[in-house]
Amino acid sequence: MDTMAPRQTDSDRRAAELLAHTQHTCDPVLREAVGWLPEPLHAMIGYHFGWWDRDGRPGAFRAGKSLRAALTLCSAQACGANDATAALPGAAAVELIHNFTLIHDDIMDGDDTRRGRTALWRIWGATDARLAGDALHALAVRLLAGAPSPDPTAMVAELSDTVIELSRGQQHDCAFEHRTDVTVGEYLGMVAGKTGALLGSACAIGAMSAGADERTVAGFHAFGSDLGVAFQLVDDVLGIWGDPEVTGKPAGNDLARRKRSLPVIAAIEAGGPDAAELTRCYDSDEPLDSGKVARLTTMVENGGGRSAAVAQAEHYLAQAINAIPAEQVSDDLRALAHVATHRDLCLMTVVSPRRDVGHGSAHAKVILIGEHTVVHGSPAIALPIPALTVRARATRAPDSVAAQDSAAAPDFTAAQNFTATPDSPAAQDFTAVQGPTAPQNALTAENSAAVPNSAAAPLLPGGGAGVIRVGGPGFRPRTGPEFAVDAALRHWNVTDTPIAVHTESRIPVARGLGSSAASTAAAVRATAALLEQSLGDADLAAFVQVGEQHSHGRASGVDAAAAVSHGPIRFRAGVPTPIPITGSALLLVADTGVSAGTRRAVGIATARLTGQRGLEMLRAAEGLTEDAAAQLAQGDWPGVGRSLTRFHELLADLGVSSDVLDRAVGAALDAGALGAKLTGGGLGGCLLALADHPDAAARISERLYDSGVHQVWTLPIEGEPK
Secondary structure, eight states, X not given: OOSSOOOOOHHHHHHHHHHHHHHHHHHHHHHHHHTTSOTTHHHHHHHHHTSBOTTSOBOOOOOOOOHHHHHHHHHHXXXXXXXXXXXXXXXXXXXXXXXXXXXXXXXXXTOOEETTEEOHHHHHOHHHHHHHHHHHHHHHHHHHHTOSSSOHHHHHHHHHHHHHHHHHHHHHHHHHTTOSOOOHHHHHXXXXXXXXXXXXXXXXHHHHHTTOOHHHHHHHHHHHHHHHHHHHHHHHHHHHHOOHHHHSSOTTHHHHTTOOOHHHHHHHHHXXXXXXXXXXXXXXOSOXXXXXXXXXXXXXXXXXXXXHHHHHHXXXXXXXXXXXXXXXXXXXXXXXXXXXXXXXXXXXXXXXXXXXXXXXXXXXXXXXXXXXXXXXXXXXXXXXXXXXXXXXXXXXXXXXXXXXXXXXXXXXXXXXXXXXXXXSGGGGTOOOOOOSOOOTTSOOSTTOOOOTTTTTSOXXXXXXXXXXXXXXXXXXOOSHHHHHHHHHHHHTTOOSOXXXXXXXXXXXXXXXXXXHHHHHHHHHHHHHHHHTOOOOHHHHHHHHHHHHHHHHSSOOSHXXXXXXXSSOEEEETTEEEEOOOBSEEEEEEEEOSSOOOHHHHHHHHHHHSOHHHHHHHHHHHHHHHHHHHHHHHHXXXXXXXXXXXXXXXXXXXXXXXXXXXXXXXXXXXXXXOSEEEEESSOSSSEEEEEESSHHHHHXXXXXXXXXXXXEXXXXXXXXXXX
């Protein structure tokens, strides 16, 4: 298990598709179950799941990964289930129990946040939060009792035994906080209960849903339990050496809290030169500043704590795979096992608690409707794609390096320069970093539906890697990102510090997906983190727009707003506003393989949007966009499709479509798409097609390939249920 920079594999991509499909299929079951709860429990649980804010307003908030539910569904299929539908109640029940434990854990640990938002108990109080968690437990039992499986009673018994084992593990974990002599063996036993039990139960319930015999069920339980232990040991490594941009927690967070995780226990137990000092630090009540945390990190590393944790994780992962017959270890189970134990390690860097490095990220976008006319004051609707990101790392550069002509470094927003070499991290298709929220009403790696004819396709390929140098005496910006970061530095009154910003991107350039805005946003965020400057979304969007104006000439600001948004937005005259979405649909994004010519297309469109004819086209564009916004809110997806198609016809009249785009749009419509259009600048790039069912999406995808497009990706748009 390489903890530094393993390549993302087909297994990683398959796991992302499985998790996305699980979320897509389990979410309606969870919502229906939670709908049984009375108020305020219903409101509280909906907030916890990220379905709405504390006031009940629907929004786009980060949800869990649904790993346990995915294991249930995949275990059922591995045991011969022809239709995973029978396992859905079990999968949802496992997710309910998982969230029951999270709510209680937050209270016991005093954690103020969960998934980037204020924890449930901090809003409604510990007593009501406990009751809400208990309600989830009851809902899980109710779901299993009514499951269409051979023996629902046995599944309820399995889940009940699991809750008892979870409680044992949690009690031991709390007790270990007050002991100084915890051994590695004791810790592993605690983890088997606290984390392994539920993953084991998830797999066992999946097998039971398929009617497997007792021996098979026991094997799948052992598989999940051992995988759960490996999963926790990976968390232990991340708790000390994880990148804050990935974990959402400060570097060395577990050490700062004096958490006795396995790396610490193993380092002390090994009795190396630093073991005594490490023990004294953990036994002391003296506050730990960043310097002391850095010292502890070094001691645990030198004491063999990290290598011991990784070795144990490898052992339990291998033990899990060997727990069931080879013919039942499906590719899907292997993919989930891999992502569970490598999920963030491929992004992990050993970071210093000192601010000599800053990290930032930003996501791609699609313009659903309104491109080009938005430049002239008409509205547009954009959706973020958090699955496709740029990651940036900012460091202080020596004066001699910063003084070099930054034009010698690749401009990471210029399509002609922004390339990835076969050995570059970007070419390895690294896993995306999510921002503080992963929008529900957005296109994400975690909620990408796996549908026929597109499941084998990876997420959009990497865009490349680059570097800029900004700040310092005599610096003058030349590229869009440099202008943006320079504007931020001047705003913070920090202009004498030379800074190097390195970026790695998964967003294809010149495809209308906002690669330049995302690259710039990531660079500004990384610089803000390095300099410990506060950075709100409005300021960030303003800085990004400075770069966009330089890169593209007349830029509307929609790309800048979408790059920093946390959900779907309506954008007009520089002002983004969130928009509601009801129901769900599938959006196909197809890459023609032809670079989009944004600056040229803007010039063509601008020339035609003049005079009386131009005014008529702008009024038509505004009407179509406002219609689409209303149709999204109402869940009128056929209406949305008609609006998209009519907008494509308008863009074609503007002269920004092309033969290849028109041919692909026609193919999608002939195959039954609700609507289709180009997206972004046009003259190439990508197009969108809307479908209402996975079978329709598969049919449309096949026809798009036949029309000559290079790649098609099918992603769901998830809104509030009708």
